[in-house]
Amino acid sequence: DIQMTQSPSTLSASVGDRVTITCRASQSFGSWLAWYQQKPGKAPNLLIYEASSLESGVPSRFSGSGSGTEFTLTISSLQPGDFATYYCQQYNTYPWTFGQGTKVEIK
Amino acid sequence: EVHLLESGGGLVQPGGSLRLSCAASGFTFSSYAMSWVRQAPGKGLEWVSVISGSGGTTYYADSVKGRFIISRDKSKSTLYLQMNSLRVEDTAVYYCAKQSPHSSRYGVWDPWGQGTLVTVSS
Numbered sequence: 001d002i003q004m005t006q007s008p009s010t011l012s013a014s015v016g017d018r019v020t021i022t023c024r025a026s027q028s029f030g031s032w033l034a035w036y037q038q039k040p041g042k043a044p045n046l047l048i049y050e051a052s053s054l055e056s057g058v059p060s061r062f063s064g065s066g067s068g069t070e071f072t073l074t075i076s077s078l079q080p081g082d083f084a085t086y087y088c089q090q091y092n093t094y095p096w097t098f099g100q101g102t103k104v105e106i107k
Numbered sequence: 108e109v110h111l112l113e114s115g116g117g118l119v120q121p122g123g124s125l126r127l128s129c130a131a132s133g134f135t136f137s138s139y140a141m142s143w144v145r146q147a148p149g150k151g152l153e154w155v156s157v158i159s160g161s162g163g164t165t166y167y168a169d170s171v172k173g174r175f176i177i178s179r180d181k182s183k184s185t186l187y188l189q190m191n192s193l194r195v196e197d198t199a200v201y202y203c204a205k206q207s208p209h210s211s212r213y214g215v216w217d218p219w220g221q222g223t224l225v226t227v228s229s
Contacts (some may be wrong), residue, residue: 001169034215036152043202043219044144044152049210055217056209087152091214095168098152 002027002090006099012107019075021102023088028068032092035064035073038101039084047086048073078104109133109218111203116223123193123227129186129203129220136184137161140206140213143177143188145199146222155201156188157213171197193227200224 003026013019023033031051036044046055048064051071061076075082083106088099115127129141143155156167156177165177176189186203201223204216 032212032214034210038152043221044216045219046207046215046217049207049215050212053209055207089152089154089214091210091212094166096154096157096214098154101151 001095002029002093002097004088004090004097004099006086006088006102008102009100010103010105012105013078014107015078015080017078017107019078019082019104021073021086021088021104023066023071023073023099025069025071025090027093029090029092031067032090033064033066033071034089034091035062036087036089037082037084038087044087075104109205111205111218111220113201113203113220113223116201116225118226118228119193120229121193121195121227124189124191125193125225127188127190127201127203127223127225129188131184131186131203131205134205136179137181139208141179141186142204142206142216143186143201144204144216144219145197145201145225147196147199150199153199158186160206190225193225195227198225198227 033051035048038044052064085103110132112130142157158177174192178187204219207215207217
């Protein structure tokens, strides 16, 4: 199985900050990576697919990059509604696997 | 608008069975792969199973292989997850999710249902 490791596990930031979350894979797999946002008590919401493609309706302050084994999600200017947990997920190889999550908290 | 509504969760004893349903609307059900993803209380996401649009292809996580069966009914626009030989570690919120139309590959999910809680306990 491909193991996905996110860092940091928790991130404290303020509104307006630039935030970067990293996701590392145990094996290289190109760009078949997605990012999801999950708020407490809610279902995950797709932000990014194919590592860098922004899902329609997602604000442009979200961006993704990377390929192979290292990927990043960047929020250019953190907004109040962005405080949530973020997950990366590889869909290159079964079983599809998620990172453990990164919780973005208010500083 | 796409809408997914799970049902069928509840409390079951270890070794028992449960069938989850996911009623879909707002899209051509047979045109999209569907998946189940679960989340144990306070934990991260774990992919469980996927089924192709036609229903002819299925895949499972090793943790549920041989115990869970995914299926779909085109006439009812409904996805199912039959869960047998349930274990305490199967306790989780179970989400159904629709394949994103934008990705060129299986495995990207949008949207997701609101989830249904399965609790396995004696």
